[in-house]
Amino acid sequence: MISTIKKYFPHLTEVQENQMEAMMRLYPEWNAKINVVSRKDIDNLEVNHLLHSLAIAKFIGFKSGSRVLDLGTGGGLPGLPLAAMFPEVHFHLIDRIGKKVMVAREIAEGAGLTNVSFQHGDIGECHEKFDFVVSRAVMSQPELVKLVRRNIAREGRNAVPNGLITLKGGDLNAELRTLASRSEVLDLTQYFSEPFFQTKKLIYTSI
Numbered sequence: 001m002i003s004t005i006k007k008y009f010p011h012l013t014e015v016q017e018n019q020m021e022a023m024m025r026l027y028p029e030w031n032a033k034i035n036v037v038s039r040k041d042i043d044n045l046e047v048n049h050l051l052h053s054l055a056i057a058k059f060i061g062f063k064s065g066s067r068v069l070d071l072g073t074g075g076g077l078p079g080l081p082l083a084a085m086f087p088e089v090h091f092h093l094i095d096r097i098g099k100k101v102m103v104a105r106e107i108a109e110g111a112g113l114t115n116v117s118f119q120h121g122d123i124g125e126c127h128e129k130f131d132f133v134v135s136r137a138v139m140s141q142p143e144l145v146k147l148v149r150r151n152i153a154r155e156g157r158n159a160v161p162n163g164l165i166t167l168k169g170g171d172l173n174a175e176l177r178t179l180a181s182r183s184e185v186l187d188l189t190q191y192f193s194e195p196f197f198q199t200k201k202l203i204y205t206s207i
Helices: 003-008 014-031 042-053 055-059 079-085 098-111 141-151 177-182 195-199
Strands: 067-071 090-095 116-120 132-136 163-169 183-187 200-206
Touching: 003 042, 014 042, 014 079, 014 098, 042 055, 042 079, 042 195, 055 079, 055 163, 055 200, 067 079, 067 141, 079 090, 079 098, 079 116, 090 098, 098 116, 132 141, 141 163, 141 177, 141 200, 177 183, 177 200, 195 200
Parallel strands: 067 090, 067 132, 090 116, 132 163
Antiparallel strands: 163 200, 183 200
């Protein structure tokens, strides 16, 4: 059921496999009621959404005790797949749309994820500190940096300095011009061979 994820992450525990498989069942069920994934794309859930989210796990292995904020999580992406991948890391998922937060909460509960918390609201209402902020194409990188700077903890504990990690597509040169000296852009084709990833990128900006 999650054969493509297992191809790239062959060392998943039985618990992690069960959690990923639960997401594969739960997302289509909830999406039929509340649209959190494009209805045209729900059949591509494993590759285009779960595996795409897990690209962050190829870039960085969050250390135990790390705290990660998923900004604009929608129905829980990339936060929930990452929470399954890193059970010793806490993920805080925030979104302005209450019904999407509700779906993310229900999927997390159904998948047995206990290292997640949820917030319905704006990033300005979140006063906690995190090692990293992650996001999937919510807004431009410079805008995100301005919004999340105050939420990034000063003290780092990971191999990569604390900062912002986003998943985007297309040409990002103009968007990243002002952040070029402290940003890294990686093509996801170096991690995954599926055609979906041909134009997809991971952007890391230290803060």
